[in-house]
Amino acid sequence: MAPALKSLRDSADLRHLRQIIAGLNEGVILIDPDQAILWANHAALGMHGVESVEDLGNTVDDYRQRFQLRYRNNHKLNDADYPIERVVSGEAFSQVVVEVAVAGEREPRWVHQVRSLVLTNEAEEPECLVLIIQDVSARFEAEDRFEQSFNANPAPAIIARLCDLRFVKVNQGFIDMTGHDRDAILSRSVYDIDVLARADKRDLAKERLKEGRTIPQMEAELDLPGGATKLVIVAGQPIDMSGQPCMLFTFADLEPRRKAEQALRQSEERFTRTFSLAPVALAIGALDGHRLCDVNEAFTGLTGYTADEIVGRPLDEVDLWETPALREAMEGEIEAGTPIRDREVRLRLKDGEVIDCIVSTEPIMLGEEACVLWAMRDISTRKASERELVHAIEAVMKDTSWLSRSIMEKLARIRTPQVEPMGVGLDELTQREREVLALICRGLDDKSIARTLNVSGNTVRNHVARIYSKIGVNRRNAAAAWARARGFDGDSMPAPTPRADAQSLEATA
Template sequence: MATASFETLRETADLRHLRQIIVGLDEGVILIDPDQSLLWANDAALAMHGVNAIHELGATVDEYRSRFQLRYRNNHRLEADDYPIDRVVAGDSFSQVVVEVTVAGEDSPRWVHQVRSLVLNDADDAKPTYLVLIIQDVSARYEAEDRFEQSFNANPAPAVICRLEDLRYVKVNQGFLELAGLARDQVLTKTVYDIDLLRGAERRDLAKERLAEGRTIPQMEAELEVAEGGTKLVIVAGQPIDMEEQSCMLFTFADLEPRRKAQEALRHSEELFTRTFQMAPVAMAIGTRDGHLLCEVNASFSQLTGYSASEIIGKPLTEIGLWESGETRQELETRTDAGQGLRGYEASIHAKDDAIIDCLVATETVRLGENTCVLWAFQDITQRKATELELVEAIEAVMKDTSWFSRSIMDKLARLRTPQPQISSPGLDDLTTRERDVLALICRGYDDKTIARTLDVAANTVRNHVARIYAKSGVHRRIAVVAWARARGFDGESVAIDKPKRETRA
């Protein structure tokens, strides 16, 4: 029956003409007899199945189904009645069915076919003369779409796609879901009116116009609403794309919220620094490392120096003449240029009224915005030094006659005048025997005349010994040399003083 039908169709002039028309088409064409026999296929249809002749497709619909396994794009395998070739035999008319085609015995599909049906009838007979499957190989397109889908989902940059026809979201990746704090079904059931991607955009009207026209939306900042409430600052941009033959808009995002939080934290930190700087009871100033220009001074600095902020800001320290000496200025500038911080550096500065102020200076390199600056701190020690000087003079006046002081009081006075230095060379071993005798008597509180009488030597000799003791100990005052000796465990009490023997004349 199938052979007779095929012979009849083959000898029909119309069929010959039809075959001549379709043989060179890019689309695949398979002719099927109503009795389910496969009659003919053009070269494109054979190539789309990886065969060279019609018999390799199968003589019948059943054989075709056994040689090629079909499933939908959602990985659902087609049942026998759902095969396009079965549906066309059953008289079903369909315009577009997309299936993946796998050769029997293989695991992965080789092609993706887009199939439509056609039923041809004789003019005088309502029954179909033969049935036609028209096939397009859309493997390349769907492979590209698969690659895009994989890339889209794997891309950590947040992205969402809306269909321009109804502005409904059709695809969303994990990056956007995490950014907005939404679930996938909360996005794919919404439109751009429900989830406004352009909220607070700086050029919102332009973006809406470009979206309506399906044109590129340039990058702009916007506020994206998030699930937990509030918004996140983002950069959003739109790029028109075609997806499954539909015009769409791909929106991509860059999360600026960490940057905004960092900027807010920096601004808060700078405001806190400014308030602390202005309220600090210690005189402080901020200057550039390059050029040593003053950028800011606090109220304590103005009170200390007499310079108002308007008089001193923007001027180099050299022009102001803040430092008492050029050597001090040069050393401080050299050290700050090298990035060396100062701690407790003692220096004298000139106030506006030419008063000399003794200060302890400290510096620290700080970053203000894009600039590297130097923070200066000045502690006024003028009064403290004056008090120390008065105390030293009083102690020295008392030490001129110490015969009525106890040894413990003398020790305390010595330590008060000069704190115990760290023991280092030179030491007591550098003194001669006579110098040690003189030092012992100095420690006992004797003046030069008493020492001269005790040692039975001239006063000039004592002064020479004292001068050499000063030179070897590195001090220049009597009370300081006592402190130097006691720091080394020498109090003079245990030293036996030997008087020099006078020569007798014959």
């Protein structure tokens, strides 16, 4: 029969051992091979929220009844898996992490990191079993808070262990940005999913990663699952997770910026092509000093200045406007932010000739500089034609005896364009209607017109009603004004010839 294990319960060695470990920061629980809890230091008692060994439990079974243990994955420990049971069975272990709850409470109060120590006698038989405990609650609470923050952070991030460069954590922001599957990322290495691909300082990043040092921000291009790429800013920050050195990679998505820059370049290219090839004279001026920044070919063709002669010079040096007062007025409106629309001005060309132009402006941004776009159109030919036409009309209107009434009316409309024509023209009235209108212009009433034309009063009234309907009036003085506005006042009409129409004959009968 094997000899019984010797107990330390009443030995001097236990007293000496207690004196040695009493002041340690780590919790120490001494257990007899017969499963009795011999002693615990103040640190161990505090880590269980009790004040005496009796509160901790007299035996291993008592301990299990008073405290419920589970792993960090929320799985409860079986009786045989309790660290205090494992040390009694003679097992040596280290770095076992368990959550400890008081019996009857659902949530754990502490997180313990436990290791075992078996003290043997000269015959190598267990003489005292030691449970060494560290309270790592604060560390794991901080890690829990970090993980919650890491997962909730919309900024893309991923964590790799430095010992093997394998990814151990990835947040939803990175999944959303890249389209990678979470399970496909975890346990793969930094170079399987290369977060430093085509980085502009890749060699520096690899060196810092190898040394576990901070990786500064740099542009990189990530490969996406579908074969596309994404432009990002990547940076690395060394951190510890569960006592393991790791590297936290964070990202900023630059793809929207790249697309915006591409769209801006395309827009600028289109603007440049349109600006250069536009048939209208265009110039871009800076508000600072009213310097010309650029001109197109139509502008140089209009003014006679080459781009080298005019670009970069203030307009007051170029003497482009006819007068300094005109230039100051135009520049004042531009500085006030007032757009100019179809303003008739006179420009002085390089050879000194002054021409008529229509000028419009529009504020634009050239890069980050506020500028103004000038559009100029030469109307000197049109203005000359208008002047010639006016002179011709004035000459013709001096002698109108050889012109027909319709030509006279059209010339009158050109001569006085502010008068709007109403109804039909004189040439669309019948001979009798023109005779009646002429007598209206002379001031005759219906009875006088009837006697003059030797017709009945009803006939005159019918003629007057038709005249009103055709020319769009309803009063005699309006009809007279309408006729005079067309050069017809009745004096030039030959005397009407009285005739007996049907109604007149009926009246005499």
